[in-house]
Amino acid sequence: xxGVTQTPRYLIKTRGQxxxxxxxxxxxxxxxxxxxxxxxxGLQFLFEYFSETQRNKGNFPGRFSGRQFSNSRSExxxxxxxxxxxxxxxxxxxxxxxxxxxxxxxxxTRLTVV
Amino acid sequence: xxxxxxxxQFLSIQxxxxxxxxxxxxxVFSSLQWYRQEPGExxxxxxxxxxxxEVKKLKRLTFQFGDARKDSSLHITAxxxxxxxxxxxxxxxxxxxxxxxxxxxxxxx
Numbered sequence: 001x002x003g004v005t006q007t008p009r010y011l012i013k014t015r016g017q018x019x020x021x022x023x024x025x026x027x028x029x030x031x032x033x034x035x036x037x038x039x040x041x042g043l044q045f046l047f048e049y050f051s052e053t054q055r056n057k058g059n060f061p062g063r064f065s066g067r068q069f070s071n072s073r074s075e076x077x078x079x080x081x082x083x084x085x086x087x088x089x090x091x092x093x094x095x096x097x098x099x100x101x102x103x104x105x106x107x108x109t110r111l112t113v114v
Numbered sequence: 115x116x117x118x119x120x121x122x123q124f125l126s127i128q129x130x131x132x133x134x135x136x137x138x139x140x141x142v143f144s145s146l147q148w149y150r151q152e153p154g155e156x157x158x159x160x161x162x163x164x165x166x167x168e169v170k171k172l173k174r175l176t177f178q179f180g181d182a183r184k185d186s187s188l189h190i191t192a193x194x195x196x197x198x199x200x201x202x203x204x205x206x207x208x209x210x211x212x213x214x215x216x217x218x219x220x221x222x223x
Contacts, residue, residue: 105156
């Protein structure tokens with residue numbers, strides 16, 4: 001069974017540009033979550049989608065947005081990039097249970113903003 | 115500020131020694147998960163604990179969930195170089211995982 005696939009693996013962008021990251025979850029999983037990982041802040045929750053609906057959102061500015069398609073694939077968009085957005089962006093896939101869920105992570109997209 | 119506090123932040127031990135990593139919070143979680151992450155890769159799930167007081171053993175790894183479901187520990191017996199990595203605990207509530215800052219474990223051969 002294929003794991004979580006994130007594309008691209010690496011990305012270099014200039015300040016002010018926008019970027020779109022993609023995540024394909026494990027087949028059958030309906031929940032996709034996004035996390036930002038930096039050396040200073042660790043892993044921070046961005047948002048979670050289940051059946052195309054956002055169920056929870058972290059404390060990030062509105063420049064960070066996401067969506068989920070009917071096939072459960074998800075995209076994350078960051079507009080007006082800042083240097084501080086340089087990070088490893090991780091996507092996690094799960095069944096989407098209310099009380100307990102086991103999340104399986106992709107390898108991440110390493111975004112560098114210059 | 116991390117919702118979950120992990121300690122220690124760094125741990126360097128010799129092969130064959132034992133180690134324990136702690137994860138504490140003032141919040142109650144519906145479940146708690148432990149992950150291991152290697153450089154340049156995403157975290158890999160090791161275990162999920164759900165019931166207060168639960169103890170799970172996976173080969174040389176023992177995981178414990180506190181009675182009040184606020185804290186957890188990970189104990190590795192007879193550590194091996196392959197155990198080297200960043201160990202992360204994460205509490206699950208409201209469809210999101212809140213992560214600790216992680217413990218970097220280095221096992222020297």
